[in-house]
Amino acid sequence: MTQGRRIFSCMLPPLGAEVADDDSALLFPYWSFTKTVIAIIALKLAENGKLGLDEPAREKLFTLRQLLNHTAGLPDYGTLRAYHQAVQNDEEPWPPADLFQAAMAQGMRFAPGCGWSYSNVGYMLARELVEEAAGQSFAELVRDMISVPLGLESLKLASDRKQFSRLHWKAAQRYHPGWVYHGCLIGTPGDAARLLQALFAGQLLQTTSLQQMLTAVPVGGAIEGRPWTECGYGLGIMIGRMGVAGRAIGHSGGGPFSVNAVYHFPDRSTPLTVASFTDGTDEGLAEFAAVKGGEAQ
Template identity: 60%
Template sequence: MTPDAPLFLHRIPGPEPAPDAPLVPYWSVTKTVIALCALRLAEAQRLDLDAPLADIGATLRQLLDHTAGLPDYVTLPAYRDSVARDDEPWPADDLLRAALAQGRLFAPGEGWAYSNVGYLLARRVIEEAAGLPLDAVVQEQICAPLGLRSLRLATGRRDFRDLPFPGTQRYHPGWVYHGCLIGSAEDAARLMHALFTGKILKPESRTQMIAARPLGGALPGRPWTECGYGLGLMCGRFGAAGRVLGHSGGGPFSLAAVYHFPELPAPVTVAAFTGGGGEGRAEFAAQEAALKPRP
Protein backbone atom coordinates (compact mmCIF):
# COMPACT_ATOMS: atom_id res chain seq x y z
CA MET A 1 0.00 0.00 0.00
CA THR A 2 1.51 3.34 -1.00
CA PRO A 3 1.36 6.03 1.71
CA ASP A 4 -0.83 8.36 -0.37
CA ALA A 5 -3.38 5.73 -1.42
CA PRO A 6 -6.71 6.18 0.37
CA LEU A 7 -7.98 3.02 2.07
CA PHE A 8 -11.62 2.40 2.96
CA LEU A 9 -12.06 -0.76 4.95
CA HIS A 10 -14.76 -2.50 6.95
CA ARG A 11 -14.49 -5.74 8.90
CA ILE A 12 -17.28 -7.90 10.34
CA PRO A 13 -17.19 -8.45 13.24
CA GLY A 14 -15.56 -5.14 14.05
CA PRO A 15 -16.22 -1.55 15.12
CA GLU A 16 -19.07 0.42 13.67
CA PRO A 17 -18.08 2.58 10.69
CA ALA A 18 -18.31 6.33 10.59
CA PRO A 19 -21.87 7.48 9.74
CA ASP A 20 -20.60 9.54 6.79
CA ALA A 21 -18.59 6.75 5.15
CA PRO A 22 -17.98 7.59 1.47
CA LEU A 23 -19.26 5.61 -1.48
CA VAL A 24 -16.75 3.58 -3.47
CA PRO A 25 -16.99 1.65 -6.77
CA TYR A 26 -17.38 -2.11 -6.41
CA TRP A 27 -16.14 -2.88 -9.93
CA SER A 28 -16.20 -6.67 -10.47
CA VAL A 29 -17.52 -7.34 -6.99
CA THR A 30 -20.73 -6.54 -8.88
CA LYS A 31 -20.38 -10.01 -10.45
CA THR A 32 -21.06 -11.59 -7.04
CA VAL A 33 -24.23 -9.52 -6.76
CA ILE A 34 -25.34 -10.50 -10.26
CA ALA A 35 -24.83 -14.18 -9.39
CA LEU A 36 -26.74 -13.70 -6.13
CA CYS A 37 -29.66 -12.17 -8.03
CA ALA A 38 -29.66 -15.11 -10.46
CA LEU A 39 -29.71 -17.64 -7.63
CA ARG A 40 -32.46 -15.76 -5.77
CA LEU A 41 -34.59 -15.76 -8.93
CA ALA A 42 -33.83 -19.46 -9.45
CA GLU A 43 -34.97 -20.17 -5.88
CA ALA A 44 -38.24 -18.45 -6.76
CA GLN A 45 -38.44 -20.56 -9.96
CA ARG A 46 -38.31 -17.44 -12.10
CA LEU A 47 -35.36 -18.71 -14.12
CA ASP A 48 -33.36 -21.90 -14.70
CA LEU A 49 -29.58 -21.73 -14.46
CA ASP A 50 -29.19 -24.80 -16.68
CA ALA A 51 -31.63 -24.03 -19.48
CA PRO A 52 -29.94 -23.49 -22.88
CA LEU A 53 -30.02 -19.82 -23.82
CA ALA A 54 -31.14 -19.03 -27.35
CA ASP A 55 -28.53 -17.28 -29.52
CA ILE A 56 -25.85 -17.73 -26.83
CA GLY A 57 -25.16 -21.44 -27.06
CA ALA A 58 -24.55 -21.75 -23.33
CA THR A 59 -26.44 -21.77 -20.03
CA LEU A 60 -26.73 -19.04 -17.43
CA ARG A 61 -24.65 -21.18 -15.06
CA GLN A 62 -21.86 -21.26 -17.66
CA LEU A 63 -22.03 -17.48 -18.01
CA LEU A 64 -21.76 -17.06 -14.25
CA ASP A 65 -18.80 -19.40 -13.78
CA HIS A 66 -16.93 -18.27 -16.94
CA THR A 67 -17.14 -21.64 -18.69
CA ALA A 68 -19.25 -20.48 -21.66
CA GLY A 69 -16.19 -20.02 -23.89
CA LEU A 70 -16.97 -16.37 -24.63
CA PRO A 71 -14.25 -13.82 -25.39
CA ASP A 72 -13.81 -10.62 -23.39
CA TYR A 73 -14.18 -7.06 -24.61
CA VAL A 74 -11.09 -5.71 -22.83
CA THR A 75 -9.02 -7.50 -25.48
CA LEU A 76 -10.38 -5.17 -28.16
CA PRO A 77 -7.79 -2.46 -29.02
CA ALA A 78 -10.57 -0.08 -30.08
CA TYR A 79 -12.26 -0.52 -26.70
CA ARG A 80 -9.05 0.24 -24.81
CA ASP A 81 -8.35 3.24 -27.04
CA SER A 82 -11.83 4.66 -26.47
CA VAL A 83 -11.52 4.28 -22.70
CA ALA A 84 -8.09 5.96 -22.76
CA ARG A 85 -9.54 8.91 -24.71
CA ASP A 86 -12.41 9.17 -22.20
CA ASP A 87 -14.99 8.67 -24.94
CA GLU A 88 -18.65 8.02 -24.22
CA PRO A 89 -19.42 4.27 -23.99
CA TRP A 90 -20.45 2.44 -27.13
CA PRO A 91 -24.01 1.12 -27.42
CA ALA A 92 -24.08 -2.28 -25.73
CA ASP A 93 -25.15 -4.11 -28.90
CA ASP A 94 -22.21 -2.60 -30.83
CA LEU A 95 -19.86 -3.71 -28.07
CA LEU A 96 -21.31 -7.23 -28.15
CA ARG A 97 -20.93 -7.54 -31.92
CA ALA A 98 -17.30 -6.43 -31.78
CA ALA A 99 -16.44 -8.69 -28.86
CA LEU A 100 -18.20 -11.79 -30.19
CA ALA A 101 -16.57 -11.31 -33.60
CA GLN A 102 -13.34 -12.45 -31.92
CA GLY A 103 -14.81 -15.96 -31.88
CA ARG A 104 -15.66 -18.46 -29.18
CA LEU A 105 -12.62 -19.60 -27.20
CA PHE A 106 -13.84 -23.15 -26.56
CA ALA A 107 -17.04 -25.17 -26.48
CA PRO A 108 -19.27 -24.36 -23.48
CA GLY A 109 -18.18 -26.34 -20.44
CA GLU A 110 -14.85 -27.35 -22.01
CA GLY A 111 -12.63 -24.70 -20.45
CA TRP A 112 -12.48 -21.54 -18.36
CA ALA A 113 -11.91 -17.91 -19.41
CA TYR A 114 -12.87 -14.78 -17.47
CA SER A 115 -15.39 -12.89 -19.58
CA ASN A 116 -17.09 -9.59 -18.89
CA VAL A 117 -19.13 -10.32 -22.03
CA GLY A 118 -20.58 -13.34 -20.25
CA TYR A 119 -21.73 -11.18 -17.37
CA LEU A 120 -23.28 -8.61 -19.71
CA LEU A 121 -25.33 -11.46 -21.17
CA ALA A 122 -26.12 -12.80 -17.69
CA ARG A 123 -27.37 -9.33 -16.73
CA ARG A 124 -29.74 -9.37 -19.71
CA VAL A 125 -31.07 -12.84 -18.81
CA ILE A 126 -31.73 -11.70 -15.24
CA GLU A 127 -33.43 -8.48 -16.33
CA GLU A 128 -35.69 -10.40 -18.71
CA ALA A 129 -36.63 -12.97 -16.05
CA ALA A 130 -37.34 -10.29 -13.44
CA GLY A 131 -39.02 -7.86 -15.81
CA LEU A 132 -36.90 -5.11 -14.25
CA PRO A 133 -33.62 -3.30 -14.95
CA LEU A 134 -30.62 -4.58 -13.00
CA ASP A 135 -30.60 -1.75 -10.44
CA ALA A 136 -34.22 -2.51 -9.52
CA VAL A 137 -33.47 -6.25 -9.32
CA VAL A 138 -30.57 -5.56 -6.92
CA GLN A 139 -32.78 -3.34 -4.78
CA GLU A 140 -35.56 -5.95 -4.68
CA GLN A 141 -33.50 -9.11 -4.28
CA ILE A 142 -30.49 -7.92 -2.24
CA CYS A 143 -30.79 -4.46 -0.72
CA ALA A 144 -34.33 -4.70 0.67
CA PRO A 145 -33.85 -8.10 2.40
CA LEU A 146 -30.52 -7.06 3.92
CA GLY A 147 -31.28 -3.41 4.67
CA LEU A 148 -28.43 -2.12 2.50
CA ARG A 149 -29.09 1.56 1.88
CA SER A 150 -26.01 2.77 0.05
CA LEU A 151 -25.92 0.38 -2.92
CA ARG A 152 -26.93 1.58 -6.35
CA LEU A 153 -25.87 1.08 -9.94
CA ALA A 154 -23.64 3.79 -11.37
CA THR A 155 -25.12 4.86 -14.69
CA GLY A 156 -23.42 8.14 -15.57
CA ARG A 157 -20.44 10.37 -14.85
CA ARG A 158 -22.40 12.12 -12.11
CA ASP A 159 -22.33 8.88 -10.09
CA PHE A 160 -18.51 8.92 -10.03
CA ARG A 161 -18.16 12.69 -9.52
CA ASP A 162 -17.78 12.67 -5.73
CA LEU A 163 -15.99 9.35 -5.24
CA PRO A 164 -12.90 9.73 -3.01
CA PHE A 165 -10.24 8.89 -5.61
CA PRO A 166 -8.29 11.00 -8.11
CA GLY A 167 -9.23 10.56 -11.75
CA THR A 168 -12.91 9.76 -11.32
CA GLN A 169 -13.96 12.39 -13.86
CA ARG A 170 -12.10 10.71 -16.71
CA TYR A 171 -14.11 7.50 -16.76
CA HIS A 172 -17.71 6.71 -17.56
CA PRO A 173 -19.13 3.73 -15.59
CA GLY A 174 -20.97 2.65 -18.72
CA TRP A 175 -17.71 1.11 -19.91
CA VAL A 176 -18.42 -1.65 -17.35
CA TYR A 177 -21.10 -3.32 -19.42
CA HIS A 178 -22.42 -5.74 -16.81
CA GLY A 179 -22.82 -2.76 -14.47
CA CYS A 180 -20.76 -1.19 -11.71
CA LEU A 181 -22.33 -0.91 -8.27
CA ILE A 182 -21.28 1.83 -5.88
CA GLY A 183 -21.85 1.79 -2.15
CA SER A 184 -20.09 1.96 1.20
CA ALA A 185 -17.37 -0.44 2.33
CA GLU A 186 -19.69 -1.37 5.20
CA ASP A 187 -22.49 -2.47 2.87
CA ALA A 188 -20.04 -4.46 0.74
CA ALA A 189 -18.90 -6.34 3.84
CA ARG A 190 -22.46 -6.79 5.10
CA LEU A 191 -23.53 -8.21 1.75
CA MET A 192 -20.71 -10.77 1.63
CA HIS A 193 -21.12 -11.63 5.31
CA ALA A 194 -24.85 -12.22 4.78
CA LEU A 195 -24.09 -14.67 1.99
CA PHE A 196 -21.97 -16.84 4.29
CA THR A 197 -24.15 -16.58 7.37
CA GLY A 198 -27.34 -17.83 5.71
CA LYS A 199 -29.16 -14.50 5.43
CA ILE A 200 -29.66 -14.21 1.68
CA LEU A 201 -29.53 -17.68 0.06
CA LYS A 202 -30.74 -21.14 0.89
CA PRO A 203 -27.94 -23.56 1.85
CA GLU A 204 -28.20 -25.52 -1.41
CA SER A 205 -27.88 -22.31 -3.46
CA ARG A 206 -24.84 -21.21 -1.46
CA THR A 207 -23.29 -24.63 -2.04
CA GLN A 208 -23.70 -24.10 -5.78
CA MET A 209 -22.01 -20.69 -5.56
CA ILE A 210 -18.91 -21.98 -3.79
CA ALA A 211 -18.50 -25.16 -5.89
CA ALA A 212 -15.36 -23.75 -7.50
CA ARG A 213 -13.41 -24.85 -10.53
CA PRO A 214 -9.71 -25.13 -9.52
CA LEU A 215 -7.57 -22.68 -11.50
CA GLY A 216 -4.06 -23.06 -10.11
CA GLY A 217 -1.74 -21.87 -7.38
CA ALA A 218 0.04 -18.68 -6.38
CA LEU A 219 -0.35 -15.42 -8.29
CA PRO A 220 2.61 -13.01 -8.43
CA GLY A 221 2.08 -9.80 -6.49
CA ARG A 222 -1.11 -11.06 -4.88
CA PRO A 223 -1.89 -13.04 -1.68
CA TRP A 224 -3.42 -16.00 -3.54
CA THR A 225 -1.76 -19.36 -2.89
CA GLU A 226 -4.62 -21.35 -4.43
CA CYS A 227 -7.19 -20.09 -6.95
CA GLY A 228 -10.61 -21.16 -8.17
CA TYR A 229 -13.91 -19.70 -9.38
CA GLY A 230 -17.51 -20.60 -8.51
CA LEU A 231 -20.68 -18.73 -9.45
CA GLY A 232 -19.67 -15.09 -9.20
CA LEU A 233 -17.13 -15.95 -6.50
CA MET A 234 -13.35 -16.09 -6.48
CA CYS A 235 -12.49 -19.01 -4.21
CA GLY A 236 -9.15 -20.23 -2.90
CA ARG A 237 -6.59 -19.50 -0.20
CA PHE A 238 -4.68 -16.44 1.03
CA GLY A 239 -1.70 -18.14 2.67
CA ALA A 240 -1.86 -17.91 6.47
CA ALA A 241 -5.39 -16.47 6.30
CA GLY A 242 -6.59 -19.79 4.87
CA ARG A 243 -9.63 -20.19 2.69
CA VAL A 244 -11.21 -17.11 1.10
CA LEU A 245 -14.51 -16.61 -0.72
CA GLY A 246 -15.46 -13.34 -2.37
CA HIS A 247 -14.37 -11.18 -5.29
CA SER A 248 -11.80 -8.61 -6.31
CA GLY A 249 -12.20 -5.82 -8.82
CA GLY A 250 -10.48 -2.83 -10.27
CA GLY A 251 -10.86 0.11 -12.62
CA PRO A 252 -8.72 3.00 -13.83
CA PHE A 253 -8.56 4.74 -10.45
CA SER A 254 -9.36 2.26 -7.65
CA LEU A 255 -9.37 -1.34 -6.46
CA ALA A 256 -11.77 -3.54 -4.53
CA ALA A 257 -11.48 -6.76 -2.54
CA VAL A 258 -14.40 -8.17 -0.53
CA TYR A 259 -13.79 -11.55 1.11
CA HIS A 260 -15.04 -13.94 3.76
CA PHE A 261 -12.36 -15.84 5.71
CA PRO A 262 -14.11 -18.96 7.07
CA GLU A 263 -11.09 -20.84 8.47
CA LEU A 264 -9.84 -18.26 10.96
CA PRO A 265 -10.47 -19.05 14.65
CA ALA A 266 -13.18 -16.41 14.49
CA PRO A 267 -14.38 -16.16 10.85
CA VAL A 268 -14.48 -12.62 9.50
CA THR A 269 -15.56 -10.74 6.39
CA VAL A 270 -13.53 -7.80 5.11
CA ALA A 271 -14.21 -5.20 2.41
CA ALA A 272 -11.16 -3.19 1.30
CA PHE A 273 -11.13 -0.38 -1.28
CA THR A 274 -8.03 1.60 -2.22
CA GLY A 275 -6.58 3.72 -5.00
CA GLY A 276 -3.94 2.81 -7.54
CA GLY A 277 -3.32 -0.18 -9.73
CA GLY A 278 -2.78 -3.88 -9.23
CA GLU A 279 -5.57 -5.83 -7.52
CA GLY A 280 -3.13 -7.31 -5.01
CA ARG A 281 -3.07 -4.06 -3.03
CA ALA A 282 -6.70 -4.29 -1.99
CA GLU A 283 -6.42 -8.05 -1.47
CA PHE A 284 -3.40 -7.67 0.83
CA ALA A 285 -5.27 -4.99 2.78
CA ALA A 286 -8.20 -7.39 3.24
CA GLN A 287 -5.85 -10.19 4.31
CA GLU A 288 -4.08 -7.94 6.83
CA ALA A 289 -7.39 -6.80 8.34
CA ALA A 290 -8.64 -10.39 8.58
CA LEU A 291 -5.52 -11.52 10.45
CA LYS A 292 -5.41 -8.55 12.80
CA PRO A 293 -6.53 -9.52 16.32
CA ARG A 294 -9.75 -7.93 17.50
CA PRO A 295 -9.20 -5.14 20.05
Protein backbone atom coordinates in the same frame (compact mmCIF):
# COMPACT_ATOMS: atom_id res chain seq x y z
CA MET B 1 -0.69 3.29 4.27
CA THR B 2 0.49 0.93 1.48
CA GLN B 3 3.05 2.16 -1.06
CA GLY B 4 1.85 5.71 -0.46
CA ARG B 5 -1.80 4.77 -0.96
CA ARG B 6 -4.47 4.87 1.68
CA ILE B 7 -6.52 1.73 2.18
CA PHE B 8 -10.17 2.18 3.12
CA SER B 9 -11.43 -0.92 4.92
CA CYS B 10 -14.29 -2.42 6.89
CA MET B 11 -14.04 -5.62 8.96
CA LEU B 12 -17.05 -7.49 10.28
CA PRO B 13 -17.12 -10.50 12.65
CA PRO B 14 -19.85 -13.15 12.27
CA LEU B 15 -22.49 -11.46 14.39
CA GLY B 16 -22.22 -8.17 12.55
CA ALA B 17 -20.80 -5.90 15.25
CA GLU B 18 -18.58 -3.57 13.28
CA VAL B 19 -14.90 -3.63 14.17
CA ALA B 20 -13.58 -1.00 11.79
CA ASP B 21 -15.02 1.08 8.98
CA ASP B 22 -12.75 3.85 7.72
CA ASP B 23 -14.58 6.97 6.49
CA SER B 24 -17.90 5.16 6.40
CA ALA B 25 -19.65 7.91 4.43
CA LEU B 26 -17.28 7.73 1.45
CA LEU B 27 -18.49 6.02 -1.73
CA PHE B 28 -16.43 3.75 -3.97
CA PRO B 29 -16.98 1.74 -7.16
CA TYR B 30 -17.42 -1.97 -6.52
CA TRP B 31 -16.31 -2.93 -10.06
CA SER B 32 -16.36 -6.75 -10.42
CA PHE B 33 -17.81 -7.35 -6.96
CA THR B 34 -20.96 -6.53 -8.93
CA LYS B 35 -20.63 -9.99 -10.48
CA THR B 36 -21.28 -11.54 -7.08
CA VAL B 37 -24.55 -9.61 -6.85
CA ILE B 38 -25.61 -10.65 -10.37
CA ALA B 39 -25.03 -14.28 -9.38
CA ILE B 40 -26.96 -13.90 -6.11
CA ILE B 41 -29.94 -12.45 -7.96
CA ALA B 42 -29.77 -15.19 -10.60
CA LEU B 43 -29.82 -17.86 -7.89
CA LYS B 44 -32.73 -16.18 -6.10
CA LEU B 45 -34.70 -16.14 -9.36
CA ALA B 46 -33.84 -19.81 -9.87
CA GLU B 47 -35.17 -20.54 -6.37
CA ASN B 48 -38.45 -18.93 -7.45
CA GLY B 49 -38.60 -20.93 -10.66
CA LYS B 50 -38.20 -17.89 -12.89
CA LEU B 51 -35.14 -19.19 -14.73
CA GLY B 52 -32.99 -22.29 -15.03
CA LEU B 53 -29.25 -22.30 -14.57
CA ASP B 54 -28.70 -25.21 -16.93
CA GLU B 55 -31.05 -24.37 -19.79
CA PRO B 56 -29.49 -23.13 -23.06
CA ALA B 57 -29.37 -19.34 -22.96
CA ARG B 58 -31.24 -17.73 -25.86
CA GLU B 59 -30.89 -20.83 -28.02
CA LYS B 60 -27.12 -20.72 -27.57
CA LEU B 61 -24.92 -23.65 -26.67
CA PHE B 62 -23.95 -22.18 -23.31
CA THR B 63 -26.04 -21.98 -20.14
CA LEU B 64 -26.51 -19.32 -17.47
CA ARG B 65 -24.45 -21.42 -15.06
CA GLN B 66 -21.58 -21.39 -17.57
CA LEU B 67 -21.87 -17.62 -17.90
CA LEU B 68 -21.74 -17.24 -14.13
CA ASN B 69 -18.68 -19.45 -13.62
CA HIS B 70 -16.82 -18.31 -16.78
CA THR B 71 -16.93 -21.69 -18.54
CA ALA B 72 -19.05 -20.55 -21.51
CA GLY B 73 -15.99 -19.97 -23.69
CA LEU B 74 -16.83 -16.34 -24.45
CA PRO B 75 -14.07 -13.79 -25.13
CA ASP B 76 -13.61 -10.66 -23.02
CA TYR B 77 -13.80 -7.03 -24.11
CA GLY B 78 -10.90 -6.22 -21.78
CA THR B 79 -8.58 -7.48 -24.51
CA LEU B 80 -9.77 -4.85 -27.01
CA ARG B 81 -7.23 -2.03 -27.47
CA ALA B 82 -9.92 0.24 -28.92
CA TYR B 83 -12.00 -0.23 -25.76
CA HIS B 84 -9.18 0.89 -23.47
CA GLN B 85 -8.31 3.80 -25.75
CA ALA B 86 -11.91 5.01 -25.71
CA VAL B 87 -12.00 4.83 -21.90
CA GLN B 88 -8.72 6.72 -21.67
CA ASN B 89 -10.12 9.40 -23.98
CA ASP B 90 -13.18 9.74 -21.71
CA GLU B 91 -15.53 8.92 -24.57
CA GLU B 92 -19.17 7.92 -24.20
CA PRO B 93 -19.75 4.14 -23.90
CA TRP B 94 -20.40 2.22 -27.09
CA PRO B 95 -23.87 0.75 -27.63
CA PRO B 96 -23.93 -2.75 -26.06
CA ALA B 97 -24.57 -4.37 -29.46
CA ASP B 98 -21.43 -2.74 -30.88
CA LEU B 99 -19.37 -3.80 -27.89
CA PHE B 100 -20.65 -7.36 -28.16
CA GLN B 101 -19.89 -7.52 -31.87
CA ALA B 102 -16.35 -6.20 -31.37
CA ALA B 103 -15.68 -8.68 -28.57
CA MET B 104 -17.13 -11.68 -30.40
CA ALA B 105 -15.05 -10.87 -33.48
CA GLN B 106 -12.15 -12.29 -31.46
CA GLY B 107 -13.80 -15.71 -31.60
CA MET B 108 -14.83 -18.17 -28.91
CA ARG B 109 -12.09 -19.22 -26.51
CA PHE B 110 -13.30 -22.83 -26.37
CA ALA B 111 -16.48 -24.88 -26.63
CA PRO B 112 -18.88 -24.20 -23.72
CA GLY B 113 -18.00 -26.29 -20.69
CA CYS B 114 -14.56 -27.24 -22.01
CA GLY B 115 -12.40 -24.72 -20.20
CA TRP B 116 -12.32 -21.58 -18.07
CA SER B 117 -11.77 -17.98 -19.16
CA TYR B 118 -12.81 -14.82 -17.34
CA SER B 119 -15.33 -12.91 -19.43
CA ASN B 120 -17.06 -9.61 -18.74
CA VAL B 121 -19.04 -10.28 -21.92
CA GLY B 122 -20.48 -13.35 -20.22
CA TYR B 123 -21.67 -11.27 -17.30
CA MET B 124 -23.19 -8.69 -19.62
CA LEU B 125 -25.29 -11.52 -21.07
CA ALA B 126 -26.04 -12.92 -17.59
CA ARG B 127 -27.39 -9.56 -16.47
CA GLU B 128 -29.61 -9.37 -19.56
CA LEU B 129 -30.98 -12.87 -18.90
CA VAL B 130 -31.71 -12.01 -15.28
CA GLU B 131 -33.54 -8.82 -16.25
CA GLU B 132 -35.61 -10.67 -18.86
CA ALA B 133 -36.56 -13.43 -16.43
CA ALA B 134 -37.56 -11.02 -13.67
CA GLY B 135 -39.20 -8.38 -15.85
CA GLN B 136 -37.24 -5.76 -13.90
CA SER B 137 -34.11 -3.73 -14.44
CA PHE B 138 -30.93 -4.75 -12.66
CA ALA B 139 -31.11 -1.56 -10.57
CA GLU B 140 -34.62 -2.50 -9.41
CA LEU B 141 -33.55 -6.04 -8.60
CA VAL B 142 -30.60 -4.82 -6.53
CA ARG B 143 -32.92 -2.50 -4.65
CA ASP B 144 -35.68 -5.05 -4.04
CA MET B 145 -33.54 -8.14 -3.34
CA ILE B 146 -30.41 -6.70 -1.71
CA SER B 147 -30.38 -3.04 -0.66
CA VAL B 148 -33.78 -2.71 1.02
CA PRO B 149 -33.93 -6.14 2.76
CA LEU B 150 -30.42 -5.73 4.17
CA GLY B 151 -30.66 -2.01 4.89
CA LEU B 152 -27.67 -1.16 2.69
CA GLU B 153 -28.51 2.47 2.10
CA SER B 154 -25.38 3.34 0.11
CA LEU B 155 -25.65 0.45 -2.36
CA LYS B 156 -26.75 1.67 -5.80
CA LEU B 157 -26.21 0.84 -9.45
CA ALA B 158 -24.30 3.68 -11.10
CA SER B 159 -25.72 4.61 -14.48
CA ASP B 160 -24.35 8.06 -15.32
CA ARG B 161 -21.44 10.44 -14.80
CA LYS B 162 -23.28 12.41 -12.13
CA GLN B 163 -23.40 9.35 -9.87
CA PHE B 164 -19.73 8.61 -10.45
CA SER B 165 -18.79 12.21 -9.64
CA ARG B 166 -19.90 11.52 -6.04
CA LEU B 167 -17.20 8.88 -5.56
CA HIS B 168 -14.15 9.47 -3.41
CA TRP B 169 -11.52 9.64 -6.13
CA LYS B 170 -11.43 12.63 -8.48
CA ALA B 171 -10.52 10.34 -11.38
CA ALA B 172 -14.10 9.06 -11.25
CA GLN B 173 -15.22 12.39 -12.71
CA ARG B 174 -13.65 11.38 -16.02
CA TYR B 175 -15.30 7.99 -16.31
CA HIS B 176 -18.71 6.84 -17.46
CA PRO B 177 -19.90 3.73 -15.56
CA GLY B 178 -21.54 2.52 -18.76
CA TRP B 179 -18.12 1.21 -19.76
CA VAL B 180 -18.74 -1.60 -17.25
CA TYR B 181 -21.24 -3.47 -19.38
CA HIS B 182 -22.56 -5.80 -16.68
CA GLY B 183 -23.06 -2.77 -14.43
CA CYS B 184 -21.03 -1.16 -11.67
CA LEU B 185 -22.43 -0.96 -8.16
CA ILE B 186 -21.24 1.80 -5.86
CA GLY B 187 -21.36 2.09 -2.08
CA THR B 188 -19.34 2.23 1.12
CA PRO B 189 -16.78 -0.37 2.22
CA GLY B 190 -19.08 -1.17 5.13
CA ASP B 191 -22.02 -2.01 2.89
CA ALA B 192 -19.81 -4.19 0.68
CA ALA B 193 -18.72 -6.19 3.73
CA ARG B 194 -22.28 -6.38 5.07
CA LEU B 195 -23.53 -7.68 1.73
CA LEU B 196 -21.00 -10.52 1.61
CA GLN B 197 -21.48 -11.28 5.29
CA ALA B 198 -25.24 -11.55 4.77
CA LEU B 199 -24.62 -14.13 2.05
CA PHE B 200 -22.75 -16.40 4.47
CA ALA B 201 -25.23 -15.73 7.26
CA GLY B 202 -28.00 -17.26 5.13
CA GLN B 203 -29.87 -13.98 4.66
CA LEU B 204 -29.82 -14.00 0.87
CA LEU B 205 -29.92 -17.56 -0.45
CA GLN B 206 -31.22 -20.95 0.53
CA THR B 207 -28.59 -23.45 1.66
CA THR B 208 -28.73 -25.45 -1.57
CA SER B 209 -28.31 -22.30 -3.66
CA LEU B 210 -25.32 -21.17 -1.61
CA GLN B 211 -23.78 -24.61 -2.05
CA GLN B 212 -24.14 -24.24 -5.82
CA MET B 213 -22.58 -20.80 -5.68
CA LEU B 214 -19.58 -22.16 -3.78
CA THR B 215 -18.97 -25.09 -6.13
CA ALA B 216 -15.73 -23.91 -7.67
CA VAL B 217 -14.03 -24.60 -10.97
CA PRO B 218 -10.28 -25.02 -10.22
CA VAL B 219 -8.38 -22.21 -11.92
CA GLY B 220 -4.78 -22.46 -10.76
CA GLY B 221 -2.21 -21.93 -8.06
CA ALA B 222 -0.21 -18.99 -6.78
CA ILE B 223 -0.41 -15.62 -8.55
CA GLU B 224 2.69 -13.42 -8.54
CA GLY B 225 2.20 -10.17 -6.68
CA ARG B 226 -1.06 -11.31 -5.09
CA PRO B 227 -1.81 -13.32 -1.92
CA TRP B 228 -3.49 -16.23 -3.73
CA THR B 229 -1.87 -19.64 -3.29
CA GLU B 230 -4.82 -21.58 -4.75
CA CYS B 231 -7.54 -20.23 -7.05
CA GLY B 232 -11.00 -21.31 -8.13
CA TYR B 233 -14.23 -19.69 -9.31
CA GLY B 234 -17.79 -20.51 -8.32
CA LEU B 235 -20.93 -18.69 -9.46
CA GLY B 236 -19.96 -15.03 -9.35
CA ILE B 237 -17.45 -15.61 -6.60
CA MET B 238 -13.71 -16.19 -6.32
CA ILE B 239 -12.77 -19.10 -4.08
CA GLY B 240 -9.33 -20.25 -3.02
CA ARG B 241 -6.64 -19.87 -0.41
CA MET B 242 -4.54 -16.87 0.57
CA GLY B 243 -1.56 -18.39 2.33
CA VAL B 244 -1.78 -18.45 6.12
CA ALA B 245 -5.16 -16.68 5.93
CA GLY B 246 -6.60 -19.95 4.66
CA ARG B 247 -9.73 -19.99 2.54
CA ALA B 248 -10.84 -16.72 0.97
CA ILE B 249 -14.28 -16.38 -0.63
CA GLY B 250 -15.46 -13.19 -2.30
CA HIS B 251 -14.41 -11.06 -5.25
CA SER B 252 -11.76 -8.57 -6.27
CA GLY B 253 -12.44 -5.73 -8.65
CA GLY B 254 -10.60 -3.09 -10.56
CA GLY B 255 -11.07 -0.23 -12.99
CA PRO B 256 -8.86 2.45 -14.53
CA PHE B 257 -8.31 4.31 -11.25
CA SER B 258 -9.11 2.04 -8.27
CA VAL B 259 -9.23 -1.53 -6.99
CA ASN B 260 -11.07 -3.41 -4.26
CA ALA B 261 -11.16 -6.76 -2.49
CA VAL B 262 -14.22 -8.04 -0.61
CA TYR B 263 -13.61 -11.38 1.10
CA HIS B 264 -14.87 -13.73 3.78
CA PHE B 265 -12.19 -15.66 5.68
CA PRO B 266 -13.94 -18.69 7.22
CA ASP B 267 -10.81 -20.40 8.58
CA ARG B 268 -9.99 -17.72 11.17
CA SER B 269 -10.59 -18.61 14.80
CA THR B 270 -13.17 -15.83 14.49
CA PRO B 271 -14.29 -15.80 10.82
CA LEU B 272 -14.21 -12.33 9.32
CA THR B 273 -15.57 -10.48 6.31
CA VAL B 274 -13.30 -7.71 5.04
CA ALA B 275 -13.76 -5.07 2.33
CA SER B 276 -10.73 -3.03 1.24
CA PHE B 277 -10.55 -0.24 -1.34
CA THR B 278 -7.62 1.77 -2.68
CA ASP B 279 -6.56 3.75 -5.75
CA GLY B 280 -4.40 2.49 -8.60
CA THR B 281 -4.74 -0.59 -10.76
CA ASP B 282 -3.01 -3.32 -8.71
CA GLU B 283 -5.69 -5.64 -7.29
CA GLY B 284 -3.00 -7.31 -5.20
CA LEU B 285 -2.75 -4.21 -2.99
CA ALA B 286 -6.40 -4.42 -1.99
CA GLU B 287 -6.20 -8.21 -1.55
CA PHE B 288 -3.13 -8.01 0.71
CA ALA B 289 -4.89 -5.29 2.71
CA ALA B 290 -7.89 -7.57 3.17
CA VAL B 291 -5.64 -10.38 4.37
CA LYS B 292 -3.81 -8.03 6.73
CA GLY B 293 -7.11 -6.76 8.08
CA GLY B 294 -8.13 -10.28 8.94
CA GLU B 295 -4.78 -11.02 10.57
CA ALA B 296 -5.18 -8.01 12.86
CA GLN B 297 -8.15 -9.61 14.61
